[in-house]
Amino acid sequence: MVCLAYSSRGVIARQPHVPLEAAGLCRSRGPSGARANCVARGGHCAWAPRKLPRDSLVLEQLLRLGPTPSEDELLGIMSIELDQWRENPRHATVVMSSLARHRLPLIAHRVLTFMLARSVEANVFLYSAAISACEKGGQWQLALNLLSSMPDIRVLPNEISYSAAISACEKGGQWQLALNLLSNMPDTRVIPNEISYSAAISACEKGGQWQLALSLLSSMPDMRVIPNEYSYDAAISAFAKGGRWQLALGLLGSMPDMKVIPNKFSYSAAISACEKAGRWQLALSVLSSMPGMRVIPNEISYSAAISACEKGGQWQLALGLLGVMPDMRVIPNEYSYDAANSACAKGGRWQLALGLLGSMPDVRLIPNKISYNAAISACAKRGRWQLALGLLSSMPDINMIPDEISCSAAISACEKGGRWQLALGLLSNMPDTRVVPNEISYSAAISACEKGGKWKLAMSLLSSMPDMRVVPNEISYNAAISSCEKGRSWVLPLQLLLQATELRIFPNEISYNAAMLACKHWGPWNTVLHLLQLMAGSGLTPNEISFNAGVEACETGGHLLPAPEFLRLTEDISLSSIRA
Structure with missing residues (x-):
């Protein structure tokens, strides 16, 4: 069977029957709605209603290049497109905004550079989109370079440009630079808005500067800027990091008076503030108050509350919260499980800890290093040294490298189980696995030697700590002094007390x-x-x-x-x- 291929000029060729798409043809309806066969030019039909806009085609080509394309690859795409953008700069802004959403700062910066080299108009919207791409891609230095270069081509930054640059500094942990940008805005006749302030407050939060965060929030009304929920959320998080739970709860309670409705992030930050301060009762109170305020707790809220119970030694409550999450249509995440696992570890409930660790894959969660460390610690508290060593040895099998916490917990398990030889073996093997022993590792090993009556080994470990750039702590000295009793020495304890x-x-x-x-x-x-x-x-x-x-x-x-x-x-x- 043969098929005739048609174009606007008539029959093109007579060829064997093949699928129209494979022959470069497509089936579509023309303007009148009648079905017609047409020749695809460049893979796209002129009549096809699904034809991608030109901006989308360019973006698709750029995305295919990956995050770090070569200059020649970019030029191959942009050389023709730049002429089109010269006639209509709006297309450039659309593509640049899409690059920002896809977190491709290097491509955005190079595209902007090509535009300037070809004398294509670059306006404030284009620059703001490029700075936003740097912000989302974690390139704060590039964002600041773009912002500072705008006046050179007579483009004045606006509040969007500054806000994106401040946010870039916030994500890069540069709180001082973020505050400098905010303070410089009035000098360039740009009025900061709530987004600018919220980004600066969040930068202070990440930098542990809760006093500055409070100062910025308090100054917003004086600048005729109304704080929004993001401003409050960032400030509450700053108080949480600084251990100022009273301020966090006070700010949460004041939000309705300021006609700002607290959201799940506001409550979660307040719960986290209580958790860090060891106020587990308050954390549970805030969590239980959320439904009454028509705010549905999420996995962050529950995880913070479970962590508060863990710090308060309330392992039963921690497990209860974890168990109730599915009933509240909240899916536990790895943080929820890790906090509950740590609670069981603190309570010495090694069976429960191992059960939680084993159940994580059943809910499509992959145990992480924190999960394993908590389980090893739980076994250590009850002297289950065989289980602790089994967990430690299984970590490399799942491409997980033990850290100093893993090894220290395993050494502690051997210490409590009276296995001083194994404890010393673990300590000596740590450098071979590129894990640097810390004061906890050494203290557990010294304590193991003390319990085994090996006071000379205990003293040797203590004296070797400075050579390994590890500073002994009171636990190290306590274990070493205790070992002296078994060594029938009374002079050494006095010397160690003086040395400490x-x-x-x-x-x-x-x-x-x-x-x-x-x-x-x-x-x-x-x-x-x-x-x-x-x-x-x-x-x-x-x-x-x-x-x-x-x-x-x-x-x-x-x-x-x-x-x-x-x-x-x-x-x-x-x-x-x-x-x-």
């Missing part, structure tokens, strides 16, 4: 008690009384262990009743405690 003080690591009750026990067993009895005096003088209150060590030291020194010095000391300590 010189390093501005102030010994706590555990440090002093460990030193007193060592001196009680192996040193002069009156040294214990001296340590008790030092302990009280440093503002620490001796506990039962401290006093028992003192009484036993007196008995060891041949005093049937506590020595007069000890009685006077206990009276002084009692009086100072009452006054405090």
